[in-house]
Amino acid sequence: MRWCHWVNFPILTIMIWSGMLIYWANDEYKITIFGHTFFRFFPDWFYNTLKIPHRLSEGMAFHFLFMWFFTLNGILYILYTTISGEWRELVPKKNSFKEAWLVLLHDLHIRKTAPPQNKYNAAQRIAYTAIIIMGIGSVITGLAIYKPVQFYYLTWLSGGYHFARILHFALTLGYVFFFVIHIVQVILAGWGNFSSVISGFEVVNETPEPIIQTTTEDEKAE
Numbered sequence: 559m560r561w562c563h564w565v566n567f568p569i570l571t572i573m574i575w576s577g578m579l580i581y582w583a584n585d586e587y588k589i590t591i592f593g594h595t596f597f598r599f600f601p602d603w604f605y606n607t608l609k610i611p612h613r614l615s616e617g618m619a620f621h622f623l624f625m626w627f628f629t630l631n632g633i634l635y636i637l638y639t640t641i642s643g644e645w646r647e648l649v650p651k652k653n654s655f656k657e658a659w660l661v662l663l664h665d666l667h668i669r670k671t672a673p674p675q676n677k678y679n680a681a682q683r684i685a686y687t688a689i690i691i692m693g694i695g696s697v698i699t700g701l702a703i704y705k706p707v708q709f710y711y712l713t714w715l716s717g718g719y720h721f722a723r724i725l726h727f728a729l730t731l732g733y734v735f736f737f738v739i740h741i742v743q744v745i746l747a748g749w750g751n752f753s754s755v756i757s758g759f760e761v762v763n764e765t766p767e768p769i770i771q772t773t774t775e776d777e778k779a780e
């Protein structure tokens with residue numbers, strides 16, 4: 559699971575970055591309310607700072623190569639978690655949705671006591687399952703806009719070509735949002751937790767047993 563997680567990190571970064579190179583060529587999404595545009599994805603300074611303009615073909619080349627690795631790594635992860643039974647630790651339980659609020663309140667320091675924490679708490683179960691569903695969503699909507707004729711059933715499933723493209727884009731925003739929260743949580747969880755996600759074990763500093771020196775009457779006499 560750790561391998562899949564760390565392999566996914568550069569792949570997802572490349573998918574988001576190459577997706578941006580593609581999006582620039584036809585950046586039509588904006589937030590408009592009553593005819594007033596509040597936000598355009600993305601302002602010129604954003605494109606120019608990241609040197610995005612005029613790199614459509616480069617973006618497509620990277621996107622359509624790394625989509626294979628993204629998909630294969632995802633399939634491997636799902637197979638592993640299913641076969642090993644690890645999925646039991648990951649999928650939300652009946653009370654996870656109620657408990658996730660308590661986790662949030664605890665993280666915001668509003669509630670003192672932490673809700674029950676096994677390997678993953680309720681909020682983690684929801685987030686880590688959602689991110690897998692989002693990954694499947696990216697593959698389905700990606701294929702739907704990649705070959706809308708050959709994969710017409712995926713395009714239909716995604717609500718048509720245009721809606722599939724919007725979903726594909728929205729999922730990318732979702733990854734960025736997830737990433738920000740994920741990083742904050744990793745920092746809050748501390749170094750020990752982070753290093754254990756790399757090594758597979760956590761070093762726990764146990765307080766040493768106090769050394770009690772006792773002197774017998776004979777030793778005193780000596």
Ligand code: HEM
Pocket residue numbers: 570573574576577578580581582584621625628629693696697699700701703704705723724726727729730733
């Ligand atoms: C996590 C993985 C992925 C991310 C973050 C991602 C992100 C993006 C983004 C941001 C765009 C630009 C959106 C737009 O122009 O509307 C894009 C375009 C595209 N993506 Fe992905 N993508 C991912 C996976 C995939 C996969 C697996 C495929 C499968 C073929 C795919 C196929 C495409 C295609 C065909 C386009 C061009 C859309 C167009 O012509 O406008 N993507 N992707």
